[in-house]
Structure formats: C-alpha cells, structure tokens
Amino acid sequence: MRRAVGAVALVLGLLLSACAAVPSATPDAVAPVRPSASASAAPQPLFTRTPTPSPTPADPLEDLSLEQRVGQLFMVGTPVERASKTTLRAVRDRHVGNVFLHGRSKGGASEVAAVVRRFTDLVGPDTTAGLPLWVATDQEGGQVQVLRGRGFSDMPFAIRQADADDRALEKQAHRWGAQLRRAGVTMNLAPVADIVTSRKARFDNAPIGAYGRQYGYDARTVDEKAGAFARGMRAAGVLPTFKHFPGLGRVTDNTDTTRHVTDTVVRAGSPDVRVYRELTSAGPSVVMVSSAVYERIDPSRPAMFSKTVIEDVLRGDVGFDGVVMTDDVSAAQAVAGIPPGRRAVAAISAGVDLVLVSADPAVLPAMYDAVLKRAKTDPAFAARVDESARRIAQAKSGD
DSSP states (O other): OOTTHHHHHHHHHHHHSSTTOOOOSSTTOOOOOOOOTTOSSOOOOSOOOOOOOOSSOOOTTTTOOHHHHHHTTEEEEEETTSOOHHHHHHHHHHOOOEEEEESOBOSOHHHHHHHHHHHHTTOSTTTTTTOOOEEEEOEEETTEEOBOSTTOOOOOOHHHHTTSOHHHHHHHHHHHHHHHHHTTOOEEOOOBOOOOSOTTTGGGOTTTGGGTOOSOSSHHHHHHHHHHHHHHHHHTTOEEEEEEETOSSSOSSOTTTOSSOEESSOOTTSHHHHHHHHHHHTSOOEEEEOSSEETTTEEEEEGGGOHIIIIIIIIIISOOOSEEEESOOSSOGGGTTSOHHHHHHHHHHHTOSBEEEOSOGGGHHHHHHHHHHHHHHOHHHHHHHHHHHHHHHHHHHTO
16 A cells, blocks of 8 residues: 555655755656436526627637636635634635635535625636636535535435435435535535545545445446536536545545555456546536546546546546545645655646635645746746646636
8 A cells, every 4th residue: 555655755755855956847747417307497598708709709818817727726714603704705806716625514504695795706807817717615525515504405325325216316416416506606516536445445445435425435426426416516506526536436545644655456457447437427526637647547646636537537548627626635634745846746737627715715826926937937837838728717707
C-alpha cells in the first residue's frame, strides 16, 4: 500500500523547493439526457444568460477580463448558516464565480436561500461579468447531507438509496433536487461513483464504505443507481457531480485526514474508471478528481495534479469533455505539504477546470493571486486558463 510514498514525497519536495518558481504549463511539468420516461417534467436549463443577438456564436469569454476568467476557476466555501465575509470578498474583489455551502444546517430552505442571495446579489459586470454563480453543496444522503430542516427531506445513505429500483430512485432524486433548487442551490457534489470492493471490505474503506456512501459493489450497480440519482438531479435543474475519479473504493485511508493515500490496484482500464463512460455520457455533469495517488496510473503525484489521470485517462480514455474539478484543496491533509498557490497552479496545469476551496476560504487569495500572476507571464498557462473558463461559462449557459 505504501510503495508509492517515496515517489510522492519526492514530488512534494520538488513542489516546495525553488520558493519563487511556479511549475510550467508544458506537458512535462506537473508540480504540483439519458432520456427517461419516469421524469415528471422535462429538464430545465441548468443556467440561463440573456443572449446577445449575433450572426455568429459569441465567445463566452469576450466580456471577461483575465481577472474575471481566473475567478471562474474557483469554488469557495462559506458556512451554510451564514455568508462568510471572506467568501463575499472573494466574489466581490477576486471575481470568484462559484460558491460552496459547507457544514451542517437544520435551518431549512428559507434560511439557506437567504445565505445564497447574499452571494447571487453580487453578480454583475464588475464581479463575474454577469455570469451566474454555481452554488453547490454536498447533498448525498446519510451522514453526508449538508442541508436539513423545513423544506429538505431526510435522505437515506447511498447504499440504502440503491434498494429502490431505478425509476423510484430517479423520482426521489428529482424531489431532492427540486428542494435544492428552491433554496438557490444549482450544483450538487453528488453522486458518489466509487466502487467499494465488497460488503466484507466495506468498513476497511474509510472515505466511502465506512459511511455507506457507495451505491454498490460492482460497476453495473453503481452505473444504474448513481445514474438514476443524476437523472433526477438534472430533471430538477441541478447539475450532478460524479466523484472521486479514478476511484476511492479500494483505499483504506481518507485523503481529508491522511497524507500520502495511495491506491495500488486501480488501472486505467479498471471498472472504477470505466463506469464513468456511461455515467458522463448520459447528460451534463461535472467530475471531481481525487487527491489520492494511483500507483498503476501515475505513481508520482496525486490524481488532481496528474496530466496522465486527467488528460490521458479522463479526457482521452473515458471521453469526458465537461468540467473537471478538484476535491477540496484548502484543508485536506493530502495536500497540506504544498503551499496553497502551488496547489492551484499545479491542478490547473494538469487540466483541472475548477479548484474547490471549500473548508478554508482564507487560502483563496494566495491561490487566486498565484494563478493570475502565472497567467500574466506564461502564455501557455494563460491559454489553459481560457480553456477552463470557457468550458465553465459554456456549462453555465447550457451550451
């Protein structure tokens, strides 16, 4: 399990050396809908933006400054029960285009909606150039359900959701998604697509199985059940997020609390990876990339910093062309040894579109400033920023 630790330590050492050097955006340098008869209504557009009449399609970035383009590449956390001043400043002063509600709330939908409005009221030409915010949360079910109280149903663990047939689960997810949408939430960082190896091994799998976050123990079941959950969310106008690519079902440690978590089993052709082909081809979605190391794919760095994982496997083998995001890079132990600015630059250099700064918004300024500085001095990296900002803008407009 720990044969890749030495290699990871070497990479982290390189990241921490040369204090002013920032990794190059060249290929060598990485420092780092499926239609359903069961839907009660036709899917609504996830996001809308008033179109400007034009004989040819407009570039969604033409009205965005470089500073605003960089801001679209971040999703920053705020406590669900209040609007963080730090996160409000991130949207207002650094043009951050996406917000994550973290923690736990029993205040109900009206309380959540009031918090969300504090952020959406900031949208305008001087902040996000009019692009809407993605407002996200973790509404998986079981122990991972941020929003509760009046207006939100108590959601069962994913492994219990899987007891329902596909049509029933899709209908339930549609109801849960409609509750999110009424509260102003437009993205759900769910469902989990990790394949835990067996019922017997469930409690040995700290991040997923121990919490009942898995839909099953084989690719077919995960595809069917996570797919049904995602269809219900889309039908309600909420964008689903499949996680944690290329899989956290075979590790024993949790990347939030442990450094150097390494998977020694998953390959590019494993079921853990292949399940994403069906899931992501069924309709709009985001894919979250894990912060573990995958010894048989790229043993030299965490997946979220790996061009091999993101460009070769997720984009190439799986064929996913949507938005790719990191797991939390603000407080997770998996990245604690890397300075915040380096984390963001390394992830974007590797092909990530959206950097999740969920638990500790205080590190956002260092991350944003490092990305902006690099984009101003490195044309290749600036092109990488534009690619991601364009992909996010198009996803928000439903293109």
